[in-house]
Amino acid sequence: MSFSEIKELIINMFGEEIILKEDLTSPQHSITIPNERLLEVCQFLHVQPKLYFDFLACITGIDNGPTVGTVEVVYHLTSIPYEHSFVLKVEVPRNQDGEPLPKVYSLTPIWKTADWHERETYDLVGIEFVGHPDLRRILLPADWEGHPLRKDYQEQEIYHGIKVKY
Template structure:
């Protein structure tokens, strides 16, 4: 089943207003849906007999920068028995310093593979996954300051007496 057929099934279930953006130019076409509809759309992708996306292969986070003021979470789904793939995105507002982290619903109730992927996105970009069973840093130390993949991230110069950033003249 191809992109257009999968998109058609989503529209038939949720209506055409579920799609906020569509990217057909990319090598992997995708649709962007509202963040608040993520769980129900993903549940549909998982249980709908024609789709049966049984594998969440990857979750990627993108910081579009403080100028744009948004972040994206990109989900790559695969149906192993049907051998088709689909890419789904949500776009969220980027938080300013001192504000709560941006929030996206966790997909761990549907796909257990979301667990570590969501922890990685949380750790490196500071996106909070609502309902995640164990959301804590996975790559950086627990007391690390900031989120290294944010466009405005400023590296610490020292961590527990270890110089982590050198200045070259």
């Protein structure tokens, strides 16, 4: 099934306003949807018989920087039996220093593979996944300060008495 056909099924189910942005410039076309609709759209993509996206292949977190003021989460979905793929995005406001982390709904109730992908995105980009069963750092120590893939990340100079920045 083509990108256009999948997009059309989504529009037929949720209405045209569900698509906030569409990117046809990249080799992997994508649509951006509202974060508040993420769970229901993904549930539809998972259970709709014509689509059956049974595999969440990858989640990527992107910090668009303080100037743009947003962070994105990119979901790469695959239907193994039907051999088609789809890229879905959500974009939320980026937090300022001292504010709570940006929040995106967890997809662990739909795809178990979301578990470690969301933990990695939380750890490195600083996006909180609401409803995640065990959201904690996965690559860095629990007491590490900051999120290294943020555009404005400042490395710690010393960690537990060890010089980490040269």
